[in-house]
Amino acid sequence: MHTEALPHPTIAMKHTLLITAACLLALLSTIGAALPYPILPPLFAAGSVNEFNHFMGLPPKLLFSLALAINPLGLLIGSTLLGPLSDRYGRRPVLITTALGAALGHALTAVALVLESYPLFMLARFATGLLEGNGSVARALLADKLEGDLRVRAFSWLNGAFYLGWLAGPLLAAATLGWGVTAPFWVAAIALLLTALLVALALPHESASKATTSWWQVARHQHALNLLRHAELRTLFAIQLAYTCGVTAFYEFYPLWLVEFAGYDARGIAWATAALCGLMTATSLLAGRPSSAPPLQRASLYAYGTAATVAFVALADVRFGLAAIVLFAIPNAYYNAIVPAWCADRFGHHGQGAVMGLLATTFCLANILMAMAGAVLTLIDTRLILLLGAASTTWAAWRITHWRLASSPDAAVQTVQP
Template identity: 50%
Template structure:
């Protein structure tokens, strides 16, 4: 993929935004499970006399709940106002809310912490804007590779975030979030230099397309049956993924006796597997439809989660790490296909929809898992396996139907 200087600056800015936002989302995972499950009994870990497992679920749900609301509007907003303006604003506000998070941890104020995580999530919906920028500047031939680059930095965020959270915890719970605020301020400069500003994206230049892109990311679901199908199957798969993301740290604590440092290392190995999967995604043999590849990746995810229901500690830890491979393959192919199949809705909107679905799933699994983990964290993995398996089945049948329709259309055109 050959890039000119402007494209390189754009790619650097987009990947930096993605990296920092993902670090912000990932940092709490190795911190919160040990704090709530093994931490001291105080007003933070036992707020209002509630079980720490339930408080952990609410804390985990707060950030994706904010991303959910942010992604509903930030993608479409960037279609109309321009990508750079939205990115700079959200990064500045995100720096402030990370400082608020640090203050809440330092003061041991649970409610303020949840509010601050929610507010930070509102700004982190800008990942949809970053994806839309790549979709704006790459055609179908290079889109998978472009998204693979973006995903590599996103996985780097999932690697660095837990490492920062796990290893900086010794200097205080608030330190990682304070450093995230500083990094976001620095990222504003990269966006200002690398992202073109002042104009709306090319996909929103006509009155017709502007009207089509008005409203939130959910508006097209009313009239587009295919988009509704995408929403349901992507929601099912993401419930499986977030069962792993949200509760693998708790699995490490309860089933393997890990501390935050151990969780950070397992997460780092998993993210390394994601980087390998990203490299493989651009080299996989072509199938008759991209959804077949995503279906196979979803099936592999479901199988890994099912094994976590029964696996002993050491094999289970290896499974958690290895699941990074199918996650990366899925995340390279699905956004590229969606950006081509549903481009008429606006790239900011359709990329925002993917982020919205992830957040819906994250909130649902965080809350459901908070209840299931009162019994056993393995129950959360069983729920995730069921959801990912259903998604794999639906994706395979959708791919077969679209491939058949494509062959019929090609035959009719040559008749």
């Protein structure tokens, strides 16, 4: 009877510390990113008229959509650049620097809200997003050090940590709004300072690449979008962009749906988001289990499930729409456990930092595209942007199926077993 050899205890301990550090980093980083979702809709859709929500006389819904887009714009740039920069200079220094900078960004966000300065708020949210694009670095850290089933499980746990951050962020907003609208952002700044300390203590020192290229040369010539020179990666990019357009349309505009159709305030949105993210976190802990089904086949099925829940929010009444918001967690968590691990095995030779940066970039670009589309569609009906997102994710599911069938048998059935 064949038994798999157990890793040496020292190696197992190092793997445990590595995974723990990456997951805590993801948790503390995404707490801050999740804070505005329950806070902003009431400020723009149901708040009193002030310089913040009527800047330059623009419609509040338009200002709301722009506020949603600016942070993902920073994430887009950061996700494109930080992964390759960490390939060049090391994961540890990049993670420490970006955590400290993001803490400063949240502090500036709090100041902007006190001053009711919409321009300063936009600047602070952009800078915070730029530096919180370090999720690709955390993923690359795991892809560097782990292999096989352990890598798949680690990616699943990392996704769970990211989702738990989305849970903790809204809960933090609900718990601290009694002390003022800026309180959650100050707490987020402190959490990110602790993140930097955690990374400094948990990750070993590493040597930068011996390449003589400067950071500017790396940013110009080795960013994640350079991977689009390869045909298969262009296909992956198109599919991921379409899938995440549906996801981000849901994330960005279901809080506005809750305000308009369910009469929720910031606390109500926070608790609904907590239910969603709690289920997503629990599902992520199960999503990394081995399976004999081809990864792309499973990804396609889960993408169809994600599209169905987003469409149901738009088309159902309030009671069933609320249920769909929470159930969205299940197919999305499984999809996000499968695809990054499959990509790490399939495309890792291009550099894990760049590959994970490309995946993060698609999410950020989708945020921007859906926020801009929502700026127009929500002026007509908020449900239209949700339907657009559902249609986009449906196309992604269809395209994954055709990509798998068009590939050779060896390419279609990869050895990854999420």
